[in-house]
Amino acid sequence: MKDKRAILNENTNLTAQYHHDVLQDKFRAITDDQKTNRIDFSTRLNPMGSVFQYQNDILDLNDLINKSKGQIGQYPDNRYLELRNAAALFVGKGLTSANIVTGSGICEIIRLVLGCTLEKGDIILTPFPAPPEYARYSMLFGARVIPLPPHELLSAEDDVLSCARVVLLSNPGNPGGRLISRKELRLFAERCAEHRTLLIVDESCIELCDPSQTLAGHIFDNDFIVIVRSIANAFAIPGLKAAYAIVSENLTQFLNNARLPWSIDAFSDVLCTAVLNMEGGVNSGYLKDSRELVQSQRNYLINRIGRIYGFSPQPSDANYLLVDLKDLFMDSGTLVGNLASKGFLIRDCSSFFQAEKQFVRIGLRSQEDNDILLKAIGEVLTETSKEDARERLEVTIESAVAGSAPASRGTCQYYPCHFKGQDCTFCFCPFYACEDERTGGKWITGSSGNKVWSCENCTYIHQSTLSRQILDLLMEDGDTEDNIKKAWDKIIKPLL
Template identity: 45%
Template sequence: MSEQRSVPLREHLLALKPCRHGGLIQETSETYGIPEGEILDFSANFNPLGSPFDYPESGLNFGDIIEESFGKLLEYPDNRYLEFRKAAARFVGLGVTPQSIIPGNGSTEIVRLVVESVVEKGDKVLLPWPTFGEYEMQCRIVGAEPVYPAQDEVDTLSDEMLDKAKILFICNPNNPTGKLRSREELKALAARCREHKTLLYVDEAFIELSDYSQSVADLPADNDYVFVMRSLTKDFAIPGIRMGFGIASPDMAEILNTARLSWNLGAIANTTGIALLNIEGGIDSPYLKKARAMILEEGEKLKAKLDRIRGFEVGEVNVNFIFVNISKFMLDSGELSERLAARGVLIRDCVSFHGLGKDYIRVAVRTGEENDRLIAAIGEVITEWGREQAKNELQQVIEKASEEGIGGRKTCEYYPCHFEGQNCTFCFCPFYPCENEKTGGKWIKSSRGGRVWSCVDCHLVHKTEIAQKILDCLMQEGDTDELVKVAWKKVMEPIL
C-alpha cells in the first residue's frame, strides 16, 4: 500500500465537504447532453424579470457599462470604493451611511470576511436549520463548532446558548424555507445579542424581492453586534458578476474594510454595481416594484398548482422561491430532481441543507409560462413513474400467474373498484393509457390542471375471460412491451 500523501493544510480542513448550490446548468448539460440554452433553471433564485439590462424601463445599458469599465482595465480599482458605498447607502435608505458599507465580491466573500474577523477555532456559532449552507461552510473553514437550533427555536434561544456563541446567523427571508421574520422580531433578537455579546448576522439577500419594510439595515448604526448583508445577485439577476455588500456600525465597517481583500471588486463589477444601485427609484424602482408584484402573483399561481400534486405540501409565498415538503410523494428529492434534470428542468434538491434529508425541494418562481413548464415536467415524471410501476406490477402478475394461474384480490382494501366479482389479476392495466374511448376510458382534467386518462368506466381487463386471454399472450417468450402490443391486437381490438 502506498504511503498516504500529506498536504500542508490545517487538519480540520481535510474533512471539509463542498457546499452544494443550485444553478448547475453546465453540469446538467454535460450529464444529459442538453444544450445549456434549453435548460430551465428553477434551482437558483433570481429576479424573475431577468436582468434590468433586458428591461427597457430601467434606463440601464450594459454596453455603456462595459465601455466605461474598459477604460479602467489598465488601472487598479480605487480600493476605497467610495462611489459604490455611496450608491449602496442611498439604495438601502433607512439612514444608512457610506461609512457603514463594506463592498464584497458576492455574499459568500462577505460571509467569509465576517467569520474570519469574528470567529476563532473552537468557537460556537448558531446556525438555525435549515438555512443557507455557506454559513456553515465558512465557519468550518476557520474551525468553528456549529450548533443547530431549529428555525422555530430562534425566538426562545437560552441565555446560555447566546453566551457561548460568537455569531447567530439569520437569513431573512430564510433560504430555503422562505420564512420572513418581522422587523420587530429581529429588533428584539438584536437587543438580546447585544446583551450577550453575540454578533447577529442578518442575511437580507432576498429582502428587496420580498417585504423590504422588514429590513433591519438601520440597526448596525448604533449596535456593534448587528451585521446586515445584501446581495445584488438576486435583486438584479446577474449571478455571473459577483457583487454584494455588508452593513455594519461605522467603527466595525472601518475595520472590516481594512481586513477585506484589496480590490475585491474589479472594474466591471464596480461599475455595474454603481449603475444598478443608482437605478432610478432605487428599491422602489419600476423594475423592482414590478418584480415584487410578479413574484406574489405568479408565486401564488404556482403554489396552487403545486398544491394539487398528490404528496406535495407547499410552503408560503414570501419571496421568489417556494419550499415544498414531498415526504408523502412517490419519489424522494434526489430521484425527482434527477428525472426533471433529464428533461432539462432543474429544481433544488434540499438534501444538502442540514436536517432536511430527501423529503424537501425548493423551486424558484419564474414567469407564468416557465412555471407551467415545470408543472408539465413534473406531470411527465409522474406518468413515467406510473408506467414503470405498472410494468413492474405486470411482470409480477406474469410470474405469479405462471405458478398459481389467474386469480383475484378480494382482500384488497379497494375491492371492488369497478364491479362486484371483478377479476383483479391486472390491478394496473397493461395497456394504460390506451387512449381508446371505446373501452369506456376517457380524458379528464387532472389535479395539476392538465389532462389524464381515466379508466374508471373501463371494466374489460377485469372480466375473467378477457384477463385470461391477455395473460395467455403475455406469458409467451419475448419482450414484455412487444407482448403487450400483441395482446392488444389479438384480444382487445376484436372486442372493440
C-alpha cells in the same frame, strides 16, 4: 517511521461533506446536452429578468460598459467609495458609506465575517434547514454548528444564546422563503447583543419580498449585527460579482481591513454602482413591478403545483417555493434529473436537509415559463409512471411464474381505486394508455395542465376472470410487448 504532515488541516477535511452546488452543476451539465434552451428555475433571481432589460432609457448597458473599459488597465480603488455610497443610498435608513462593507458575493462576505469572529470550538447557531455554505464556512474555522428549527432558534433560552459566538440565518429563509418580521427579529437581535453573540442576517432576497422588514436601521449603535445583501438576486445579474454588508461604523473599519483587496472587478464596480443608484432605491419602478410579479406568480404556482398529486408547496413570502415530495413516487434527485433531461432546472434541496431527498426548491419566473415547467412536470410524471408500471408488470409476471400469490390489496392506500372487491393482480394496467374510449377511459386535463389518459371508468383489468386470463397470456414465452398486444386482441377487444 514519522507520520507525514497532512496537506490540508483538520477543519478543511471536515468540510468535504458540504459541496457548493456541485450536484446542481451536474444537472446543469445535463441540460447543456439538450438541443432546447435551458430554463433555470433553480436560482433565486428576480423573475422580472435583468434590470438592464427593463428600461434601457434608465440604464444603458453599452454606455456603462464603455465607461468601465477605461478602468481595465488599472487597479480598482480598493475603498469602492462610489459603490458603498450607492449601496447606502439604495437601502436608506440613514446609512452612509461608513456602514457598508463590499465583497464579490454574499458567500465571500459571510466567510469574511465568520473568519473574523470564529475560533476553534466556538458554537454557531443556524436554522434547520439552511444553506450548506453556512455549515461549511463555520466548520472551516473550527466552529461547531448547531442547527435548530426556526421557531426554536428565535426563542432560544438565554443560556443557549450566551454559549453561541454567532447566529447565522437568512431572511427570507432559504430554502423555505418565510419572512421574519422586523419587530420579531429586532427583539432577537437585542437579546443577541445582550449576550455578545453576533447575529448575521442574510437578506439576499428581501428586496423581492418586503424591504421594509430589514434590520438595516438598527445597526448604528449595535456592533453585534451584520446584514448581508445580494445585488445579483435582486436585479437578476448573477454574472456581475458584487455584494455588500451593512454594519456599524466600528465594524466597518475592521471588516474592510480584513477583507480581500480588489475582489470586485471594474465592470462589476461600475455596473452595480449604477444599478444601486437607480431612482427610488428599494422602491424603484423596477423593484415595485418585481414584487408585484413575485406575489402574483407565487400565488399562481402554489395553486397549480398544489393540484399535482405528490407535490406539497410550502407557504412562502419570497420569490421561490419549497416543495415537499414525501407523497411522490420518486425522490427529489430523480425528479430534478428527469426534468434536467428535458432542459429544466429546479433545485434539489438534499444538501439543505442532511441528504434527505424529499424537497425541491422552485424559483419563480414569468407565467409563460411557469406554465412550461408545469407541462414538463406532467410529462415527467407520465413517462415515469409508464416506466414504473412496466417494472411492476414484470414483477407481477415473475411472481406468477414462480407460483406466488397475486398482488394483495391489503396494504394499498388507494384501495378501492375502481370498485370494492376488485382484483388487484395488476396495480398498473398493462394496456395503458390504450386511448380507446370504448373502455370507458378518456382524455382529461391533468393537474399540471397536460392532457392525460384517465382509466377511472374502466374496470376490465380488475375483474378477476379477465385479470387471470390476461396474466396467463402475459406469462407465455415470447416478447412481453407482443404478449400484451395478444392479450388485448383476444380478451379485451371482443368485449368492446
